[in-house]
Amino acid sequence: MLNRTGDGGEAAILYGDADYQVLRHGAFVTCAVTGARIPLEELKYWSVDAQEAYVDATAGQKRWQEIQAAKQKPE
Numbered sequence: 001m002l003n004r005t006g007d008g009g010e011a012a013i014l015y016g017d018a019d020y021q022v023l024r025h026g027a028f029v030t031c032a033v034t035g036a037r038i039p040l041e042e043l044k045y046w047s048v049d050a051q052e053a054y055v056d057a058t059a060g061q062k063r064w065q066e067i068q069a070a071k072q073k074p075e
Contacts, residue, residue, distance in 0.1 A: 010037075013053065015046040033059040 011026030020043070028037040032052035045054040050067065054060035 011040055013043075013046075015048050015051050015053070017048055020046065029053040031055040031059055033063050 007026070009026045011022055011029055012024035013029055014021040014023055022040075026040070028039050029043060030036070031038055031054055032050070034055050036055045038053055038055055043053060045057055045060045046052065047054070047060065047063065050063065052063070054063060
């Protein structure tokens with residue numbers, strides 16, 4: 001896991017199964033559920049499939065439920 005921070009802006013991340021790759025250096029990523037800024041050194045939760053970060057496990061679970069519910073809706 002590469003945790004180099006940049007100019008204090010938002011990092012661009014490629015989320016993998018066990019770690020992530022920094023594509024554009026920055027100090028934080030944004031939680032896809034809450035909008036909270038997550039410092040890279042505190043990033044622990046993300047979705048490989050959705051390619052998004054979560055501030056905590058609760059936010060990740062909420063997003064997973066939203067994705068599952070969307071898959072169940074008829075078109």
